Amino acid sequence: MGCGGSSLSCCFDSEENGPVIEPPNVENVEKGETDDLPAFREYTIDQLRVATSGFAVENIVSEHGEKAPNVVYKGKLENQLRIAVKRFNRSAWPDARQFLEEARSVGQLRNHRLANLLGCCCEGDERLLVAEFMPNETLAKHLFHWEKQPMKWAMRLRVALHLAQALEYCTSKGRALYHDLNAYRIVFDDDGNPRLSCFGLMKNSRDGKSYSTNLAFTPPEYLRTGRVTPESVMYSFGTLLLDLLSGKHIPPSHALDLIRDRNIQMLTDSCLEGQFSNDDGTELVRLASRCLQYEPRERPNPKSLVAALIPLQKETEVPSHELMGLLHGTTALPLSPLGEACLRMDLTAIHEILDKLGYKDDEGTATELSFQMWTNQMQETLNSKKKGDSAFRHKDFRTAIECYSQVSAICGSLSLSFFFFFCEIFIVSPENVFVM
Incomplete structure (x- = not known):
């Protein structure tokens, strides 16, 4: 699985004492400056x-x-x-x-x-x-704490390339220093594309430390001087390549020991078995080891990382949201003021809205629902909800909306106390919140 020992031997023995060689005439793909955002x-x-x-x-x-x-x-x-x-x-x-x-x-x-x-x-x-705002969580969430599926190899390589391109852009604009680069600093946009958080381009304070992670992951020169340099950022990039390869946060010293011992299987995420070739795995390990060199001058720069990562990209025609298994292209239904109040679980606001609508809580026995009527409505509501849940899971949003609308209509005929009961049921399940 992953990387073969013979390839590693050839790779590391030949480049132990020099930085990554930059192929001639390799330009960054898409500078990507955007002018559709408001000015600062x-x-x-x-x-x-x-x-x-x-x-x-x-x-x-x-x-x-x-x-x-x-x-x-x-x-x-x-x-x-x-x-x-x-x-x-x-x-x-x-x-x-x-x-x-x-x-x-x-x-x-x-x-x-x-x-x-x-x-x-x-x-x-x-x-x-x-x-x-990036709505699709952090790299740490998708890499270390995934729930539905582990991140695919092609997506991990895309993350590495996009991150390198972000750092190259910042460097070209005179902002080469990035403080505490880690998996929490990479976030995913609406399309599932990875982006580098701008927050790390500023220190956490005027005189504060730049690294908040465990000292085992900080560049060796930072431990000596307390200062961040562009080469320090490359060291942190190397730790991120290890994260992408292993699916775990492995101390660089331990990872380098495994690499030197040619024990790459211990370093590779078992979830990636069969997803990449020996050559591709070897190249990613090589890049990580170069970034983690003890001497800062022996580490690559962002431009050479981009050049090395572009040829590794696979499934380039597949959108990021598909590789990530994220829902995409569905238009969220706008919430009514009542829905917004239910989403916040703001009972005072819910009461005010219902009061303005002229809602009256069971006044007199003439308006009370019989127990049998209420039981029937409860059963009908539960059946509609189950059908809606099933349709939602299968991405049949039209059916889901129809079923949830039926539930909403039934809730409207119940007394206020039962209405709150249904609020509690639906709010617990985020995918159903647009019912309100």
């Missing part, structure tokens, strides 16, 4: 508070949760543009001018390989960054 701007704290529902806990999307020093929230602006908002610790950037200068510099970048920075907020003690 400054937001007020009130605008971002509204967009994130008051920085609500349920809108936190960063991997480390509410207690992390710098938390990332999802939100939506008044123009319906979805955003990710990184809120820094209050003591992170005491110099407002320095923060603004840094943010504006990163905000000049515009590329389809980045989750681009759209703006910032520097008001009082608040320091926030605003970026494009």
Whole structure:
């Protein structure tokens, strides 16, 4: 499976003391600068508070949760543009001018390989960054904590190429430093394409450390000097290549020992068996080992990585969302105000909406449903829901919508207490939330 020992011997013995050789006349495919995004701007704290529902806990999307020093929230602006908002610790950037200068510099970048920075907020003690929202989770989620299917080899190679292209673009624009590059910094857009988060182009603080991961994964020169260099970013790129190859977060020292011992099977994700050739596996291992060289000057640069990764790309005609097994091309049904309230589980708002609609909770015995009538309606509702769930799983959205609409109509005839009961049932299952 994966890489053969004889190929490795030839590969590593011949290039042990030099950087990756760049083929002549190899140009980066598609520079990819995009002009369809709004220009960088400054937001007020009130605008971002509204967009994130008051920085609500349920809108936190960063991997480390509410207690992390710098938390990332999802939100939506008044123009319906979805955003990710990184809120820094209050003591992170005491110099407002320095923060603004840094943010504006990163905000000049515009590329389809980045989750681009759209703006910032520097008001009082608040320091926030605003970026494009990427709805399909992080590489860490899809690589280490997958639920439906492991990431395919072709998609892993695509991730490596897109990341290298993102770094090449940033380097060409004078932003070669990326802080703490890891699998949580790579996010997937609506089409399932991997993008590099712009947040890592800024430090976590003016004087703070650039690496927050385990020290076993940090570049050796960072441990000596505490400084990040462009070569340090290449070292982190090498750890990501190991992640893609193994499906696990393996310390580079251990991985290099396996490579030196030609024990590549221990390094390769068993889920990839039969998906790639010996030559392709060998090449990815070779690139990872070059990036992880102890001496920074022996590591490749982003342009040479792009040149080396382009020939490895397989299934280039297959869209990323198909390789990832993601739903795509379905138009989400807009939620009514009642649906939005149910999604938030905001019982006060639900009550206000129903009250405005003139809803009256069972007044007098004349309007009460008999137990038999209620039982029949309950059975009919459950049958419709089951049929809708089955249709949804099979991507028969038309049937699913019809069935869920029947459920919604039945719920409308029940008393308020039973309505809340149904709210609880449906909200638990995210795929059914558009019923409301």
